Amino acid sequence: MSKKDELERKYFALKRKIDKLGFICTGSVMKVFKKCGNPGCRCSKDKKGHGPYNIWTRKVNSKTITRTLTSEQAKLAQNCIDNMRKMEDILQQMKDLSVQYIESYKKDFSVDKNREKV
Ligand SMILES: [Zn+2]
Structure with a gap:
C-alpha cells in the first residue's frame, strides 16, 4: 500500500468513527449538595445539605x-x-x-517507502 493510500485509509476510518458518535456538548456535570441558609432547616445540622443536585457548567463566549x-x-x-x-x-x-498528507505530497507518494508510525 502506498503512503497516500495508507493515509487516506486511516483518515476515512476516522471520519466513519465521527459518523457513529452521538450528540456532543462541552462542560462538566457534578453532584452538589447545598445549604438553604434557613437556621430552622434540618440542613443546618446536616453536614452535606440538600441534594444532590446535578449541576452542569460550561463556558459560552468566556461566560460560565x-x-x-x-x-x-x-x-x-x-x-x-x-x-x-x-x-x-x-x-x-x-x-x-x-x-502528514500535505508534507508527504511534496515527494512522490508512490515511491515513498518510509512509513512513519502514526
Ligand atoms: Zn435547608
Whole structure:
C-alpha cells in the first residue's frame, strides 16, 4: 500500500468513527449538595445539605453557564461530554494525518517507502 493510500485509509476510518458518535456538548456535570441558609432547616445540622443536585457548567463566549439537571439529563449530558472528548481526539488525529498528507505530497507518494508510525 502506498503512503497516500495508507493515509487516506486511516483518515476515512476516522471520519466513519465521527459518523457513529452521538450528540456532543462541552462542560462538566457534578453532584452538589447545598445549604438553604434557613437556621430552622434540618440542613443546618446536616453536614452535606440538600441534594444532590446535578449541576452542569460550561463556558459560552468566556461566560460560565450553569444549569441544574434531572438525573436523566445529567446522564445524557455526561454522555455528550464523553462524545465531545472522543470527537476532539479523532479531530486531532485527522489533523495530524492531514499534516502528514500535505508534507508527504511534496515527494512522490508512490515511491515513498518510509512509513512513519502514526
Ligand atoms: Zn435547608
